[in-house]
Structure formats: structure tokens, C-alpha cells
Amino acid sequence: MEQHLDRKNLTEGVVWKKLLIFFLPIAAGTCIQQLYNAVDGLILGRFVGTSALAAVGGSSAQIINLLIGFFVAITSGASVVIAQVYGANRARDVQIAAGNAIAVFALLGLLLMGFGLVLSPAMLRLLKTPADTLEDAILYLRIYFIGVPFILVLNMESNMLRSVGDSVSPFLYMVAGCVTNILLDSLFVLVLGWGVAGVAVATVAAQVLNMGMLTWRLMTTKESYRLSLRELRLKGVYLKNMLWLGVPAGLQSSMYAVSNMIIQVGVNSLGTVVVASWVMTGKTDGIFWAVSNALGAAITSFVGQNRGAGRDDRVKLCVKQGMILATVITLTLSGIIMLTGRPLLYILTKDQAVRDTTWLMMIYFVPYYFTWVVIEVLSGVLRGCGDAVRPVIIIGLGICLLRIVWIVTLFAQIHTLFALCLCYPVSWTLTSAAMLVYYRKGSWKNRGSVIVDH
Amino acid sequence: MRIITISRQFGSGGRELGKRLADRLGWDYYDKEIIDTLAAEHGLDPEYVKRALANHGWHNVQLTYRNSFSHLLYDPGHSAQLLQREREVLRDIAALGNDCIIIGRDADLILEDYHPFRIFVCADLQARLARCMGHEANRPQEERLTEKQILRNIRRIDWNRANTREILTGKASGDGSAFELTVNTTGWDIKKLTEALGDFAEKWFEEQ
Numbered sequence: 005m006e007q008h009l010d011r012k013n014l015t016e017g018v019v020w021k022k023l024l025i026f027f028l029p030i031a032a033g034t035c036i037q038q039l040y041n042a043v044d045g046l047i048l049g050r051f052v053g054t055s056a057l058a059a060v061g062g063s064s065a066q067i068i069n070l071l072i073g074f075f076v077a078i079t080s081g082a083s084v085v086i087a088q089v090y091g092a093n094r095a096r097d098v099q100i101a102a103g104n105a106i107a108v109f110a111l112l113g114l115l116l117m118g119f120g121l122v123l124s125p126a127m128l129r130l131l132k133t134p135a136d137t138l139e140d141a142i143l144y145l146r147i148y149f150i151g152v153p154f155i156l157v158l159n160m161e162s163n164m165l166r167s168v169g170d171s172v173s174p175f176l177y178m179v180a181g182c183v184t185n186i187l188l189d190s191l192f193v194l195v196l197g198w199g200v201a202g203v204a205v206a207t208v209a210a211q212v213l214n215m216g217m218l219t220w221r222l223m224t225t226k227e228s229y230r231l232s233l234r235e236l237r238l239k240g241v242y243l244k245n246m247l248w249l250g251v252p253a254g255l256q257s258s259m260y261a262v263s264n265m266i267i268q269v270g271v272n273s274l275g276t277v278v279v280a281s282w283v284m285t286g287k288t289d290g291i292f293w294a295v296s297n298a299l300g301a302a303i304t305s306f307v308g309q310n311r312g313a314g315r316d317d318r319v320k321l322c323v324k325q326g327m328i329l330a331t332v333i334t335l336t337l338s339g340i341i342m343l344t345g346r347p348l349l350y351i352l353t354k355d356q357a358v359r360d361t362t363w364l365m366m367i368y369f370v371p372y373y374f375t376w377v378v379i380e381v382l383s384g385v386l387r388g389c390g391d392a393v394r395p396v397i398i399i400g401l402g403i404c405l406l407r408i409v410w411i412v413t414l415f416a417q418i419h420t421l422f423a424l425c426l427c428y429p430v431s432w433t434l435t436s437a438a439m440l441v442y443y444r445k446g447s448w449k450n451r452g453s454v455i456v457d458h
Numbered sequence: 459m460r461i462i463t464i465s466r467q468f469g470s471g472g473r474e475l476g477k478r479l480a481d482r483l484g485w486d487y488y489d490k491e492i493i494d495t496l497a498a499e500h501g502l503d504p505e506y507v508k509r510a511l512a513n514h515g516w517h518n519v520q521l522t523y524r525n526s527f528s529h530l531l532y533d534p535g536h537s538a539q540l541l542q543r544e545r546e547v548l549r550d551i552a553a554l555g556n557d558c559i560i561i562g563r564d565a566d567l568i569l570e571d572y573h574p575f576r577i578f579v580c581a582d583l584q585a586r587l588a589r590c591m592g593h594e595a596n597r598p599q600e601e602r603l604t605e606k607q608i609l610r611n612i613r614r615i616d617w618n619r620a621n622t623r624e625i626l627t628g629k630a631s632g633d634g635s636a637f638e639l640t641v642n643t644t645g646w647d648i649k650k651l652t653e654a655l656g657d658f659a660e661k662w663f664e665e666q
Contacts, residue, residue, distance in 0.1 A: 085625050093545065097628055248621065
């Protein structure tokens with residue numbers, strides 16, 4: 005752990021090299037998940053069919069992102085509480101706080117499961133899911149919701165381990181979960197022919213396994229945070245603070261999820277082939293976002309340390325070099341995706357219509373990724389300087405709200421795929437411009453300044 | 459060994475009081491020394507350490523786009539590690555065995571086994587605001603905070619501190635018996651207050 009901290013010292017050395025060293029491990033971690041995502045899409049798209057792909061990755065995925073994403077983000081608040089109690093060296097209190105956190109999320113998971121089992125059909129209809137995929141989507145979503153208590157508890161547990169300094173085992177368990185998921189996918193879908201249900205059961209099973217491993221780790225550890233079943237109960241003080249600290253993160257995550265949901269309604273209105281193609285595009289798209297977000301995280305850490313050390317010269321260098329680095333990486337990635345996209349699509353699906361539509365979407369999206377660079381870099385810089393609220397507001401207005409408005413006004417009039425996809429590059433460009441203006445104005449400089457206590 | 463811990467409202471003058479008390483008693487004094495130790499240990503800057511320790515919750519959750527749920531979306535990063543080390547540094551200080559005064563950092567809770575003399579320093583909001591404004595005047599013009607910003611800071615920091623205490627004690631805050639002495643500095647001359655407190659503390663330690 006000591007080494008871990010020291011290696012992260014970013015106040016010396018060549019700026020862009022430090023950024024790269026920091027960025028690569030994060031990017032590698034998220035890319036593994038994206039790889040799993042792609043295999044998942046391959047099994048569905050190639051061996052089950054277009055409507056199955058649309059059923060699993062369309063409206064269902066958006067509902068999952070909104071509801072589960074909200075609660076998963078709240079687990080970050082719970083881990084702050086546990087980190088605090090753990091640091092105070094009170095073994096018994098740590099057990100109570102940990103037991104409370106797990107009880108809370110198991111309970112929330114059960115409630116959400118009930119909610120999902122009952123309301124899945126209604127939610128999918130509300131999103132105007134195409135009729136020919138509706139039945140599969142309901143089946144998938146219902147089975148998925150059975151796994152929700154496990155998902156919430158496993159996220160709580162891995163956050164808990166990370167906040168007491170163990171980030172290796174949650175990562176290994178996650179990789180094990182992804183591998184299991186792919187193996188079970190193959191078994192249930194390719195061998196047993198269960199179709200959509202097979203994919204859903206494989207996902208739930210992998211999550212149960214992942215949670216099982218984390219729970220076992222927590223129950224057998226000799227550290228003070230050892231989980232004891234007797235302590236699984238609610239405690240008001242912890243509960244209140246976990247929610248206070250976690251709900252803002254949940255709201256932040258919902259902001260995106262809500263706008264994606266509205267866009268999904270637009271996608272759904274264009275039919276099953278477009279929905280399936282949207283899911284396909286999302287698989288390659290995910291790789292870009294994994295890389296971009298990793299770069300943003302690297303920049304936040306870099307700026308945080310250098311600004312703290314009063315090295316504003318290095319902060320300025322970081323803005324400049326980060327911008328160049330991000331642009332180079334993004335353009336390279338765009339190039340690779342455009343070059344390998346078509347052949348890759350032949351592997352991923354047998355449906356010619358889906359291939360063509362996906363390729364069209366990629367042309368609408370992929371070359372314009374670079375317009376996002378300014379947002380990622382500058383919001384990373386601003387967060388590093390302690391101004392976390394404004395970037396969220398700018399992105400909330402410029403990305404999320406703008407897209408919703410676009411869908412209900414422009415897209416409602418010009419009902420084409422092009423009109424839908426266009427809102428992405430437009431919102432990226434406008435938000436980049438807004439972020440640049442805000443950054444240049446410099447009024448954020450005071451917001452992050454640490455007030456001196458007397 | 460005798461330990462005095464000073465918990466305080468933001469801007470109440472607890473830090474000045476602690477420093478003067480340490481001078482009067484001739485004891486060791488720990489305040490930003492704790493942060494400096496942490497920073498030096500890891501080759502980080504004290505200001506950064508200070509901010510990482512004050513950084514709670516959602517700031518660490520990245521803005522994500524088409525995020526799925528099992529992402530590593532929370533990175534406690536430095537904050538959690540530094541927090542653990544901060545608590546260890548407090549215990550190291552106590553283990554030195556010298557008489558000392560420790561400002562903030564919830565030392566009264568972390569070091570409760572040492573039975574410290576626990577002081578809570580508060581002041582009226584206007585007095586705290588005036589004190590902060592006075593200090594702001596010494597800063598360069600462009601970095602100076604407005605009255606509104608200071609008030610917001612006062613509220614935010616007090617709120618964070620109260621929440622941390624709640625988490626650490628497992629009880630709702632406002633427990634009067636949590637301190638041996640609570641003092642409102644409004645209207646006091648800090649020098650005179652220091653004398654009174656010094657006598658009080660010495661008497662208290664004699665009784666133990």
C-alpha cells in the first residue's frame with residue numbers, strides 16, 4: 005500500500021509520461037470488462053439472433069442502468085463510512101458498520117427485485133420497446149432482477165474492500181466473474197439452446213459467484229472488517245450518513261441514465277433492426293468510453309496533486325499535453341475502430357441489415373469522438389482543482405438535457421436515424437465549447453481553494 | 459502522559475487557543491504537523507493531503523457515459539489510504555509518551571484509550587465570520603473569498619465534521635458528556651481564556 009501511494013506521486017517527472025503510466029492500468033481494467041461485453045454481444049448476435057440482441061441490450065439495458073446504477077453509486081457513500089470507522093481502529097464498530105451496509109443493500113436489492121419482477125412489462129412498454137422483442141425483453145429483465153440483491157451486495161463488498169486498501173482481490177473476482185459468465189453463456193446458449201433466458205441466467209449466476217467469493221473473502225479475513233452474520237442489521241446513524249454521502253453520486257449517475265433512456269425511446273421507434281444495431285455500436289463505443297474515462301481519472305489525480313503542491317506550471321502543462329495525448333489516443337482509436345469495424349461486424353452477426361445499419365451508425369459516431377476530448381480533459385482538470393459541481397452541471401445541461409430536447413423536438417419532426425445520431429456529435433461539440441468558455445473565464449479558481457481554519 | 463484534545467467549530471479560534479495553551483503549559487503541539495508528516499512520508503504536498511482528507515464521497519465517483527453497473531466506478535484513491543495513515547500518525551504521537559495538545563482530527567475519539575482532556579471550542583456565527591474575514595484580509599486580493607463563500611464554507615465544514623463524529627461514535631451528535639469542557643470564545647480575550655483554561659486543565663489532571 006505504501007508503494008502504491010509513492011508510485012502515484014505525480015508532482016515530478018515528464019508530464020505526459022506520468023499521465024500515461026497512471027492511465028494504462030485503469031484503461032486495462034475497464035477494457036477487460038468491455039471485452040466481456042463484446043463476447044456477450046457475439047453470442048447473442050451471432051447465435052441467437054437480431055431480436056434477442058435487441059431484447060437484451062435495448063430498453064432492458066437502459067432500465068438496468070438507471071435503477072441499478074443509482075443504487076450501485078450509493079454504495080460509494082457506504083464505503084466512505086466504513087473507511088472512517090476502520091481508520092478509528094474499533095474492530096467491533098467496523099463489523100457493525102459493515103454488517104449494516106450489507107444489510108441495507110441486501111434489503112434494497114430485495115425491494116428492487118420485487119419492483120422489477122412486477123413492473124418490468126410496464127417499464128418496457130413505457131419505453132415503447134418494439135413489439136417483436138417485448139416478450140424476450142420481459143423474460144430477460146425479470147430474470148436479471150432476480151440477481152439484483154446479489155449485484156448490490158457484491159458492489160458494496162468490493163467497494164468496502166477497496167476503501168480499506170485491498171483493490172486487488174475485487175478486481176480478480178470481477179475477472180473470474182466475467183470468465184464464468186462467458187463460459188455459462190456458451191453452455192446455456194450454444195449447447196443447451198436456452199436463448200435469451202440462457203444469457204440472463206448466466207449473468208445472474210456469474211454475479212452470485214462473484215458475490216460468493218467476496219463474501220467468503222470478507223468472512224474469513226483476519227482484519228477488523230471481518231464480516232459477521234450476527235451483525236447484519238440496520239443502524240440509523242450509519243444508514244443516514246451512508247445515504248447522505250451516497251445519494252449525490254446516485255443522482256449524478258441517473259442524470260446520464262435518464263437521458264439515455266429518452267434516446268432509447270427514439271431508437272425503439274425506428275424498429276428492431278435499429279435497436280439491435282444500436283446495441284452493436286454500443287459494444288465498440290464502450291471501448292472508447294473506457295479509455296476516455298481512464299484518461300480523465302488520470303488527469304484528475306495529476307492536477308489534484310500538482311495544484312495542491314502549488315505547481316500551477318505543471319497544471320498548465322497537463323492541460324496542454326493532456327489535450328494532445330487525449331486527441332492522439334482518441335483519433336488512433338477512431339481509426340482502429342473504423343478500419344476493423346466492418347470485418348468485425350461479419351464476425352458479430354449474420355444479419356446483413358444489422359451489419360449495414362451498425363456500420364452507418366459507426367460512421368455517424370466514431371469519427372467525431374475527438375469532439376469529446378475537451379470535455380474529458382477539462383472536467384478532469386476542474387475536478388482535480390476541487391470544482392466538482394460545475395462540470396456536472398455543464399455536462400448535465402450540454403449533454404443530457406440537450407439530447408432530451410433534441411429527441412422531443414427535432415427528432416420528432418425529422419424521424420430518421422441520421423437525425424437521431426446527429427445529437428451526439430452536436431452535443432459533444434457544444435458542451436466542449438461551453439467547458440472551454442467556463443475554463444477560460446477562470447472563476448472556478450476560487451471555488452476549489454482550501455479555506456484556512458483558525 | 460497527559461493529552462489535551464481540542465475539537466472546534468470552524469473559525470471559533472480553537473487553533474489559536476490550542477497553540478497558546480501549549481506555549482503556556484510547555485507541551486508538544488500537533489496541528490498541521492500531522493498533515494506534514496503524512497505528506498512527507500509519501501512525497502506528497504501538504505495542501506493536497508489536506509484536500510484529499512476532506513474529500514468525501516461522490517467527488518470520487520467519475521462522470522461516466524454509457525456506464526454499466528459493475529464498473530469500477532468508485533476509486534477511494536488517496537483519500538481512504540491517507541485517512542488510515544492519519545489515524546496511525548495520531549496513535550504514533552500518543553505512543554511517544556509526551557504531554558501534548560492535539561487540534562482536531564477527531565483525536566479525542568481515536569485516542570480515547572488515553573483518556574485525554576477533551577475541549578470543545580465554539581463561538582457565535584458572527585464572531586466566527588469576523589475571525590475568518592480577518593484572516594482573508596491577509597491573502598492576496600485575487601484569492602480572497604467573499605462573505606457569502608466563507609459562510610458556505612463554515613456550514614459545509616461544520617456539517618462534514620459533525621457527520622464524521624456521528625460515524626465514528628455511532629451516535630447522533632450533540633452528546634454533552636463527550637467533552638470535559640465546552641467553551642464559547644465569543645467576547646473572550648484569547649490570552650485570558652488561555653490562562654483560565656490552563657488552570658482548569660491542570661486541576662483536572664490532578665484529580666485523575
